[in-house]
Amino acid sequence: MCAPVIPLSFAKNTRGLRSQLKDSVPVTGMGPQVGAYGVQDTLRSGFSSVKNELLPSHVLELSEKNFQLNQDKMNFSTLRNIQGLHAPLKLQMEYRAARQIQRLPFLQSSHLALDTLKGNDESISFEDILNDPAQSEMMGEPHIMVEYKLGMM
Amino acid sequence: MALSNVLQIPTSGFNFENVARNVALESLLEGGHTKTPKPMKTGTTIAGLVCKEGVVLGADTRATSGEVVADKMCAKIHYISPNIYCCGAGTAADTEKTTDLLSSNLTIFSMNSGRNPRVVMAVNILQDMLFRYQGQIGASLILGGVDCNGNHLYTVGPYGSIDNVPYLAMGSGDLAALGILEDRFKPNMEMEEAKELVRDAIHSGIMSDLGSGNNIDICVITKQGVDYIRAYQESEYKDKRQKRYRYGPGTTSILTEKIVPLDLEVVQETVQRMDTA
Numbered sequence: 001m002c003a004p005v006i007p008l009s010f011a012k013n014t015r016g017l018r019s020q021l022k023d024s025v026p027v028t029g030m031g032p033q034v035g036a037y038g039v040q041d042t043l044r045s046g047f048s049s050v051k052n053e054l055l056p057s058h059v060l061e062l063s064e065k066n067f068q069l070n071q072d073k074m075n076f077s078t079l080r081n082i083q084g085l086h087a088p089l090k091l092q093m094e095y096r097a098a099r100q101i102q103r104l105p106f107l108q109s110s111h112l113a114l115d116t117l118k119g120n121d122e123s124i125s126f127e128d129i130l131n132d133p134a135q136s137e138m139m140g141e142p143h144i145m146v147e148y149k150l151g152m153m
Numbered sequence: 154m155a156l157s158n159v160l161q162i163p164t165s166g167f168n169f170e171n172v173a174r175n176v177a178l179e180s181l182l183e184g185g186h187t188k189t190p191k192p193m194k195t196g197t198t199i200a201g202l203v204c205k206e207g208v209v210l211g212a213d214t215r216a217t218s219g220e221v222v223a224d225k226m227c228a229k230i231h232y233i234s235p236n237i238y239c240c241g242a243g244t245a246a247d248t249e250k251t252t253d254l255l256s257s258n259l260t261i262f263s264m265n266s267g268r269n270p271r272v273v274m275a276v277n278i279l280q281d282m283l284f285r286y287q288g289q290i291g292a293s294l295i296l297g298g299v300d301c302n303g304n305h306l307y308t309v310g311p312y313g314s315i316d317n318v319p320y321l322a323m324g325s326g327d328l329a330a331l332g333i334l335e336d337r338f339k340p341n342m343e344m345e346e347a348k349e350l351v352r353d354a355i356h357s358g359i360m361s362d363l364g365s366g367n368n369i370d371i372c373v374i375t376k377q378g379v380d381y382i383r384a385y386q387e388s389e390y391k392d393k394r395q396k397r398y399r400y401g402p403g404t405t406s407i408l409t410e411k412i413v414p415l416d417l418e419v420v421q422e423t424v425q426r427m428d429t430a
Contacts, residue, residue, distance in 0.1 A: 057172040060289060064167055067285065105161065122265060124257045125282070127166040140159035148160040 091117075105149045106142040108134055191219040192244050194291075196364020198326030199229060199240035200354045201297045202338060203304045203319045204347035207375035208297035211351035212240045213326070213359050214384075215366040222366070230372045230381065234259045234270050237298030238372050238379065242324035243311060244291040251292045255279055272298040272305040276315055284313030293323050299374050326358030326365040333357050348373065352386060359388075 040048045056062045063070075076088040098117050102109035115121045196217050201210040216224035224245075231239045231252040239255075241248025255278055259270040275296055283290055288311045296307045308316045308323060320338045322330035333354040342350070352369055359365045371385040 056169075057176070058169045059287060060167070061169040061172070063285075063287070064169075108162075122261055124254055124261070126254075129254075131163065131165045131168050133162045133165055136163050138159050138163070139155045140162070141155045141157045144157055145160060 104142070105145040106140055192246065193218045193223045194244055194364070196326075196362070197229060197242040197324030198322065198330050198355050198358025198362060198365040199242050199295050199324050200322040200327075200330045200334060200351055200358070201240065201295045201306050201320070202334065202342075202347055202351060203297075203306050204342040204344060206344055207299050207373060208304050208306055209344075209347045209351050210238055210240050210295065210297045210372040210374070211355045211385075212370050213355055213365040214368045214370060215364065216245050217364050225367045226384075228370070228383070230370055232256060233275055233296070233298070234263065235379070236269050236300055236374065237272055237275055237296060238374055238381070239275075239297075240295040240323070242293045242295075247290045247292040248294065251279070251282065251290060252294070254282070269300060271300040271302065272296060272307060276307045276309060279309045280313045280315050283309060283311060288312040295321050295323055297372075297374060299376050304374075322354060322358070324358070324362075324365065326362030329361035330354040330358040344373070344375075348385075356386075 042048070076092070079087045079091070094117055095114065098113035099111075101113050102111065112121075193216055197213060197215075199210070199212045201208060210230055212229040214225065214227050214229065215222055216227040227245070229240055229242070229248075231241060231248070233239050233252060233256045237259075239252050241252060255275055258278060259275060262274070263270055275298070279294065279296070283292065291311050292309075293311050294309045296305075296309065298305055306318065306321055308318070308321050319340065320334045322328075322334060331354075334350065337350055337353075348371055351371060355365075355369045359367075359369070367388050368384045369386045371382045373380040373382070
């Protein structure tokens, strides 16, 4: 297998693209991650299958998991290129502050401030219609959810 | 019942947990006699053209599910905003939901800004949405509308491609309809002539394609308003099936009539005061 030959002019033009590509979200595994002691937590998450953990089963699974993050990174890097470093820094500071306004993990938080900042209050997409967390049929154990959030588990 | 393996509130949006299970189920069922149910598609003929005073959209009304006609009077021309309408071909649920989402988003926009939305805005929102889902949403749409910049007709494909042309046809019967449109289209046509041309195009699609049939709907959008003619032309193969089985008054003839008055006398009267303050 021969290595692809990239003409010099093309290599010069991809500089801008490459700097945006390396900012994209890294791909992690699909299945439940390692629990305590670095091994799969079989008691809580069931038996593991290597194929399920490495490969996505649907074409869109990977791109949908990271869609919001990728969009944000793309928008911030464009904003940085247009207006300078201060613009994304200020916006991210506001997002961080708004993200902290929420209830404990097992309760429904409205995320009102975060939604207003991101502009989600003026649009409707599949995230608002399908799989509404307010109507989810499964309820989590409150103590375990708080421990997971604090990183104790 | 609180489950101890749920560590976070589930994220909203599409959920891919059952994909592996569905693939396994399909491979099990294909070997046997049972078949998985096919989604309802609108194997369709839809067409649109731009004329002097506005935009004319036309569609047939048949929805098929495999080889069976699932709906004989399906409405394929969807409302997007007061000045924009959209014809949809492809999977019926996908076109319905996508156009509903688009309509909701444009309504929020017009409430925020106080303006009627432009057709390019609708097209861009659709394109972003369909490209994001990489063609998994099977909706091919023809958008037509009148806004401050003139009369527009756009098509959006299921993978997110768009095209801006004066006349269009989509769906399984598009080749037949496009033949008629290519032959007789002229720029700046009169309204009646444009309606006749769209009707003929849909008619040829209905005649030449199994997935299209029944009646023809026409929607005329002008600066003054919208005229949505549901069943501009009914098909001559309508059956005389009675759709209502409730018998109106006078179906059975009255033979005799006997009236017996009931004499009631007041035995006791009590007054209970209601406090309405």
